[in-house]
Amino acid sequence: MLRSANFLWKTSAACRAGSVTSVRSSHAQADFRRLLQEQLNNIKVAGTWKAERIITSKQGVEISVHGSSKKILNFCANNYLGLSSHPEVVDAGKKALDEFGAGLSSVRFICGTQSIHKKLERQISEFHGREDAILYPSCFDANAGLFEAMLGPEDAIFSDELNHASIIDGIRLCKAKKYRYKHRDLSDLENLLKEAGDFRTKLIVTDGVFSMDGNVAPLKAICDVAEKYNALTFIDECHATGFFGKTGRGTEEFFGIDGKVDIINSTLGKALGGAAGGYTTGPKELIDLLRQKSRPYLFSNSLPPPVVACASKVFDLLLSSSELCEKVAAGTARFRSAMTKAGFTIAGEQHPICPVMLGDARLASQFADKMLFEGIYVIGFSYPVVPQGKARIRVQISSAHSNEDIDRAVDAFIRIGKELKVIS
Incomplete structure (x- = not known):
């Protein structure tokens, strides 16, 4: 009986000591949380906050996105050959x-x-x-x-x-x-x-x-x-x-x-x-x-x-076979040509990565949100992913994109580009 009581006393003392340690730790954690929140607030104020959209389907040219009831055309995956869900x-x-x-x-x-x-x-x-x-x-x-x-x-x-x-x-x-x-x-x-x-x-x-x-x-x-x-x-x-x-x-x-x-x-x-x-x-x-x-x-x-x-x-x-390589090259040329003709500045050269240069971080984020409303999934890139003042929407062409898919994306870019006064 004495041994049991002694064990309970030691256990209780250990718990009490642990609770003191926990309180001390919580003060340090509270200070740390405030420091982190300040940094997070600064990111939001700068307009460079990167929200994660939730995809509710497999990766592909058409995807389902949480909060939207319609299928969305995906133009920002590294799925260059369209093989992620082949x-x-x-x-x-x-x-x-x-x-x-x-x-x-x-x-x-x-x-x-x-x-x-x-x-x-x-x-x-x-x-x-x-x-x-x-x-x-x-x-x-x-x-x-x-x-x-x-x-x-x-x-x-x-x-x-x-x-x-x-x-x-x-x-x-x-x-x-x-x-x-x-x-x-x-x-x-x-x-x-x-x-x-x-x-x-x-x-x-x-x-x-x-x-x-x-x-x-x-x-x-x-x-x-x-x-x-x-x-x-x-x-x-x-x-x-x-x-x-x-x-x-x-x-x-x-x-x-x-x-x-x-x-x-x-x-x-x-x-x-x-x-x-x-x-x-x-x-x-x-x-x-x-x-x-x-x-x-x-x-x-x-x-x-x-x-x-x-x-x-x-x-x-x-x-x-090299058929898929040829198809992504043709789609890239089609997109780059149409966007340049419309008045957009497209960085890069002969590559399926087609950055649509916008400059301003807030503009890039706003533009991408409006594109999603049009049924086109793209993401605005801003600092620190790219240098300050060089925000862009990085479009990526896949061999799985049809000509109709590419033309639809270009049309959406043109509509929103005019609305936001990116192009005339």
């Missing part, structure tokens, strides 16, 4: 779910590698014409895991100033000497290479296509400069793989320099099925090293089997 792709995922399960509950080197992972890596390297490939949970992870594993203090990186955030974060993690050159400025890049002098390895890093502006890296010239200064080249092809270039091989193919780039990172989460996953492809020795040293690979669960199977089916489709 019947063959979905069916491949279902079959893999039955055969290989929902997930691996492990990382690759422990017990997380299945035959379908190896098959997909072979397909990726074959598609790009490289020796080997390695899968990651996302291309953000691929970019985060590459530079630290392959470069050290004896090396140097030369990075375009507008490279994707994941590239910037990945470079921060490595110990190489870091140089940043002006956006697509070959003269500045060459000057930096001259200034840098001798390093064990020099790596030039660029997006193939820059996602906010839809413009393309001058890749042929970059490769020429790399050769002149004995440097390696890396490109992030997230907004190129599968649909850019005549057969979807990306920026290299667009410039007719297949095989010139040393290392390619890309994603499975855009044109290649739209689910998740990323990869690095390049020399076998590099891929072997990443399997040994790349932290996102070593410490992240394997890609789920249904995701792997969906992406694998997409590569089957791409390796058998």
Whole structure:
């Protein structure tokens, strides 16, 4: 009885101590909440608040949006090839779910590698014409895991100033000497290479296509400069793989320099099925090293089997035909031509990313809301996603868009553009 009473007293004391700790914690949390709310209020006042619209259907050209009873035409997904809900792709995922399960509950080197992972890596390297490939949970992870594993203090990186955030974060993690050159400025890049002098390895890093502006890296010239200064080249092809270039091989193919780039990172989460996953492809020795040293690979669960199977089916489709690539190119030309003729300023070049430049953040948000009312789903982009004063609506063309879909979107842009005095 005495032991029970003693236990109850200790438990009660512990609870009382815990309640004091909780009170102390709540004061700190209240202050923290106020600090956060001030930041949130400032974002709203600046007109850069990013609301998340809720889609109640599968991804596709036509989607259902919470709060609207009608079908909406989607013009802002990275679903460039229209394959996110393609019947063959979905069916491949279902079959893999039955055969290989929902997930691996492990990382690759422990017990997380299945035959379908190896098959997909072979397909990726074959598609790009490289020796080997390695899968990651996302291309953000691929970019985060590459530079630290392959470069050290004896090396140097030369990075375009507008490279994707994941590239910037990945470079921060490595110990190489870091140089940043002006956006697509070959003269500045060459000057930096001259200034840098001798390093064990020099790596030039660029997006193939820059996602906010839809413009393309001058890749042929970059490769020429790399050769002149004995440097390696890396490109992030997230907004190129599968649909850019005549057969979807990306920026290299667009410039007719297949095989010139040393290392390619890309994603499975855009044109290649739209689910998740990323990869690095390049020399076998590099891929072997990443399997040994790349932290996102070593410490992240394997890609789920249904995701792997969906992406694998997409590569089957791409390796058998370039019809979808041709269709998205034709739709892109149609949209860009009609919008430019109407008086809009469209950034980028020959790419399905078609930024409609508006400048003002509030205007971009208001314009996008009015487009939704017209049955067209687009999103206004503003700071900090894009520089201040360069707000825009980023339209993305898919091979699944018909000519009628594109014309309907253009008509809506023209109506609202005149209403908001963007065009006359």
